[in-house]
Amino acid sequence: MGIVSGLVLFAVIWSMTFLIALPIRVQTQGDAGEVVPGTHAGAPEQHHLGRKALWSTLVAAIIWAICATIILSGWVSVADIEGWLHPNAAPTHGTGG
Template sequence: MSLTGGIVLYASLWFLTLFVVMPIGQRSQADAGEIVRGTHAGAPAGVPWRRKLVWTTLITSLTWAVIAFIIFGEIITRSDISHLDQLIR
């Protein structure tokens, strides 16, 4: 894995993780009891962005480290992946 590949992998994992973490623990405006005029009652209320971004970064860093260990440790190589179809046959 090159430096560019590592950065692209980390960025992709970060955004994927962010979209998974965003709805966790989310409260709607109806749940909070403060509905802003002109918005839907199901709209989010008071998103704790800092906490969600920290959790996203921690989870992504751990996931990226495991994937990098697998790639650099040659636990799974390109030849293993190219011969993967032979397992099915």
């Protein structure tokens, strides 16, 4: 895995963890009891984006380290994944074709 592919993998993992973290602990205007005229009661009052970005970064770094270790160590190869996806297919590596 090269530097660019490692950064792309981290960006994808970070985006997924951030999107998962967004709805956690959101205090809506309806919960706070102060609905701004012209807005929906479900609009966020406190969203804690900074904390969520920090936690997403920490969790994504841990998940990325696990994924990078598996990829770089060779515990799971592309051939293994292809074997899981297509168990009845004949192996093509080493046959000259």
